[in-house]
Structure formats: C-alpha cells, structure tokens
Amino acid sequence: MRITQGAFSFLPDLTDEQIEAQIRYSLSQGWALSVEYTDDPHPRNNLWEMWGLPQFDLAPEESGVVMGDMRACREANPECYIKVIAYDPTHGRQTTGLSFIVNRPSHEPGFRLDRTDAHDRTQRYSLYSYASGDPSGARYGAGTKAD
C-alpha cells in the first residue's frame, strides 16, 4: 500500500527539484520550514520526530538550507517516512500551512484494521501498523535509526 498523508501523495513521488520549488513557495509565504520523520505513520501519530529545529527567517533563495536538512535526514533515516512541514505563524493561523511526504520506506506494509464486536453489531475499530510490531528503530528493514 501507499500511505497518502500529506499534500501530494496522489502524485508521483516529487523529484528534489519539485520539492525545492515547494520549499521556495513556502518561504515566500513567510513560513518556517522543518523536517520530521517517523517509523510510526499511524494517522493519529501527530508527533513525528523533529530533525533539528524549524528554520525561521529564511529567504526564498535560501531553500538550499532546507534541502540540506532534508537530505541529511534521508541519509540518516532512509527507511523512515519523512515530511517537509511549512509552518504559518501568522495570527489566526498558527498552524501548518503545507506538509508533504518526501521519503518513504522501500516497502510499505500498511495497516491492519482490528475490530472488537460490541453491542448490537457496533464495532470498535483500531488501526494497527504492521511495521510497529517491531520496536522503533527496527522497523521497515535494516538501517533505520528512528528514536
């Protein structure tokens, strides 16, 4: 399966050039850019690991700084999900303006839907990531270093 979180998961994987264009756009909006990674892509896991602190105050032509962060994160965590996050700090927003996946494990086993029968055919559902049977850092094949 293919996890389709993020703004561009239904398109072919973005090239580095395309990623940089999105970063330039985000910087032109005055947003802060950061890189996060995880080996627990459960849709309710909203605390991916931060790859350093967000980059504040970059100009659009400094997109290479964020590309450098992203490449370093990829190198350290090639079998993790990695996303670029653009944060909009303006009053009334103060939340993410754009986020998209820039790296995936080579194999995505996906989720099992667990269910428990409750009263009157009501079901209790929970999503179980096949990869999360292993401890964090040992998921999605060798070479992962997630905390």
Add this chain to the structure above:
Amino acid sequence: MTASTDIKRDRWSSGVAPYAEMGYFDSDYEPKDTDVLCAFRITPQDGVDPIEAAAAVAGESSTATWTVVWTDRLTAHEHYQAKAYEVNEIPGRPGEYMAKIAYDIDLFEEGSIANLTSSIIGNVFGFKALKALRLEDMRIPIAYVKTFQGPPHGIVSEREMLDKFGRPLLGATVKPKLGLSAKNYGRVVYEALKGGLDFTKDDENINSQPFMRWRERFLYSIEGVNRASASSGEVKGHYMNVTAADMEDMYERAEFAKEVGSVIIMIDLTVGYTAMQSMSKWARKNGLILHLHRAGHGTYTRQKTHGVSFRVIAKWCRLLGVDHIHAGTVVGKLEGDPNTTRGFYDTLRLDHVPANPEHGIFFDQDWASLPAVMPVASGGIHAGQMHQLLHYLGEDVVLQFGGGTIGHPMGIGAGATANRVAVEAMIQARNEGKDYYQEGPDILEHAAKGCPELAAALQVWKDITFDFQSTDTPDYTVTPSIA
C-alpha cells in the same frame, strides 16, 4: 377624580404618529462601536416616503407598535429605539432604497441568535407599508461577538484533527440521495474514501426513512470510513446527518455517531437557530466536527428585493457555531455570483472583513479571533473545473463532488482518485508559480497522463458548464456569469 382630556398634541398624543417623528429616524445619529448595525434594502409602497419607511423598519424591529403608547414613558425609550441614520437611493434600481439602522446592544440577549433574529427579522418583514424588504448585511459589534463561542473547532483545529494542510479538502455526497439500503450506502462511502476523498456526506434529506434507518446508515458508513482509513493511513470522515424531529432524537443520533467513532456529524439549517446552537455546544463538548447543510436558505436568500442575504445567515452561523457551511461554488449548478460568493467566503474565513460594496459587504466586521468556518462548495462541480475552483474559492474549502465522483465511468473510487489527483496537481502547479488559472486545462491534461481516472473524468465532463445569469448580485457592478 376624572382624567384630563385637554392634552396638547405632542409626541405623546394618543393616536398614530409618523415613525420618523417618534425618533426612529435621526440623520445626525453617530453609531456607537457597540451598536448592531443593519443595512436594509427597502421597497416602499407607492406614495410612502422612503425616510418614513426606513423609520418604520427601525421602529417595528425595535420598540414601536402601530400607535403611540404612554408606557414608553416608563422607559428610557430613546435608548431602546432603533435609529435609521442613513437612507439612500440604490443606483439603477428605481423604487429601492438602502437604509442603515443602528440598534443599541441592550436590545439583544447575550449569545442568542434566536433573540437577535426575533428582533431584526421578526414582525417587520410582513409590514404592509413596504412592498419588499431585504436584510443585506449586519455589523455585529465585538462586544456582542464576544458573547458567542463560535465554531466548536474552526478551520485551524479541524485541519489539525485531520492532519491535512495546504490543499482544499475533498468530499462527496452519497447519491442517489434517497432509496439506498444501508449496506449499499456503506459501499459508496467506502469506495469514495478509499479512492482518495477526505469526506463523504449524507444529503440534507437523508434522516431516517423507511428504506434506511439512521442507525443502520451510521453502522455501515463507519465501517467504510475505517476500512478506507486502514487502506490509506489517513483520517477520513462521513458527515452523519443527525437532523431529526426533536432535540431528544438529535442528541441520541449524535451520541451514537460519537460512540461508533465518527469525527464529524451534520445538521440541516431547517432545524432552526436554537437547535443548531444546541448541537454546536454538543459538538464542542464531544469533540466532533459540526457540518451544516443550508437546506432551505434559497427560499429567503436568493431574491434581490426580499428576504435575508446569505452573508447575514453566514454571520449568524459563525456566531452560533458551526465548523462547515455550504457557501456556493461560483461555477456549479446553484446560484453563485463570483463577487457575492467571495463576500460569503470572506465573512466565514477572515478575522477582519473590510466593507466592500463590490462583494456586497456594507460594514467592516471584526470577529475578535472567533474561529473561522470552513466553507463547503457543493453542487454540479467536477475535476475539470479545479483551476477555477481554486481561483474563486481558495484553499480553505471543502470541494464536494457528488455526481462528479459517483458518476465517473470507471466507478466511484476512480472518480475520487480523479478529483484528488486534480487538486494535488493544481496546488503543486500554483505553488511552483504557474499561472494555474490560465494554464489549468493544460495542468490537468498533464496530470491525466499519469492517471487514467483523471483522463476519463476530463473526457466525460469536458463540456459541462452551468452558464446562467445570477439573481443575487451586488449593485455595485454588473458581473458576468462564469462559464
């Protein structure tokens, strides 16, 4: 002791006096920051003076009755009287006048849209001296805004709950609206969500009919939601319509939606302001998103000379607190002049909405950080219009393709995929700096090369437009309809 009958004629003489002379018109009045201000389009009966007509509207929507009453003198009556302070002819609309009226904030119960509307649109719309009356806009003072909590969640919180940022959300209303059994209904929900939509939706008139009772619909729909979530790794939702005959039934249905794990419920505008505000409280308490379908609004919002503009309904709904509200598509099958629609979207989404007659906005409106409402565009839209939809409606919107998903020649899932690929490709192109509005068709054709579902959608709906003149337009400019 006998009462004196020798009273000189004055403001307090028994009988009928012109409203303007009773203090309901005052061209020198300077509205206070705490006043509620209204802009009314007034069409007086032939021979009725427009100033007297405006004063009558002010009177009948505040303290007046048809004749002088001495009991006014037991009150600080000037404080409670609404005051028409401006009356202007409307250019190009003979016989119509725009009247601005100020109401002291003391006239209204805190946090009650029911009370506000009972005053402002209570008796006065049936007043015989007027041919027609339309409430065009309202300025809600911050002091009154702060007596409401607004949307249970709002755009920011909703996006965080869903973990979806930087693009319009996508939905579809399950079709046919009526007649599907619960299991078949769940099939449509599953296919559409698995194919790539974020939401599916009950239609406004699907409540609990003999062919499908609400509880069965909720069970089969939530199965589709969870299966699609497992296949995508995304948060998905189905708007479960809890509209019912009474509050007890609505609460029961909402509780069950919560129990089965839905992230969102919906209500219809037909339930009324008090019921909507009760469901808003419930949604805030229970952490579910609240979707509002504006069923019935066209009966009083559409005609230019009589009724209540939707921009006012939108304000009331933001105050009483819904997270989603249908607000027009511009390009789809339902009424929607581009400038007027822009005024609705601004009213729902901005924190400060500046007066802009071109968009039908008559007053500055400050929302004092009240959360924003996510507008929903629904009705006759399809993937081939994605560049126009993004251009007119922006990013914070739910685009709902009902027929445009379910009517896809390759199936429901394919229809959903076509819409998702189209929106992602358009956002990507816009962010890359392309002139996406002009180049939209090329951007879609290019994306369709890697996506047969989108190619099929573009093919089947390529000539579909709804090109009719709009009824509800601002008078400021004549605007062409959108092809």
